[in-house]
Amino acid sequence: MFILSKFVLSHLVVANSLQSYTPPCHDDEISALLQFKQSFVINMSASSYEGAYPKISSWKSNNNCCSWDGIECDEETHHVIGLASCLYGSINSNNTIFHLVHLESLNLADNHFDFSQIPHTIRNFPKLRYLNLYFSMLSGQVPSEV
Ligand SMILES: *[C@@H]1O[C@H](CO)[C@@H](O)[C@H](O)[C@H]1NC(C)=O
């Protein structure tokens, strides 16, 4: 019984510390994400999902981007972006989102990128394992490397 409760307790502690631990993010990543934000307007009709809200509106400078809505970071700051919907505007290969070379997951679904060509720099993520371009109003072909 003692061993069991000790086991349960240590699991609770681990779960709790995982939840509250937020690794820091780097200044250049903050600035890349804020520039990404600035390259679009928030437009509710750019989203086709009824429950969508612009997570990106909570992105502010001078704080840890790992705690922003839609961003997750692991301990080695391999970022996961489950990006907000409701973005409207074109995206090209110069977009600062492509500076985030540690991205493991990128979700650009449910936005209106005004039929931009899929930027070729989408190849710039060596660690990318998940990419979602569903309903993003992009055109052209996904680079074969992806
Ligand atoms: C909002 O997005 C729609 C496309 O869903 C577009 O037609 C409209 O021009 C956009 N409005 C603004 C103010 O950007």
Ligand SMILES: *[C@@H]1O[C@H](CO)[C@@H](O)[C@H](O)[C@H]1NC(C)=O
């Ligand atoms: C990207 O930036 C470079 C240099 O700033 C510029 O020459 C080029 O036209 C830009 N490309 C696009 C697609 O906007």
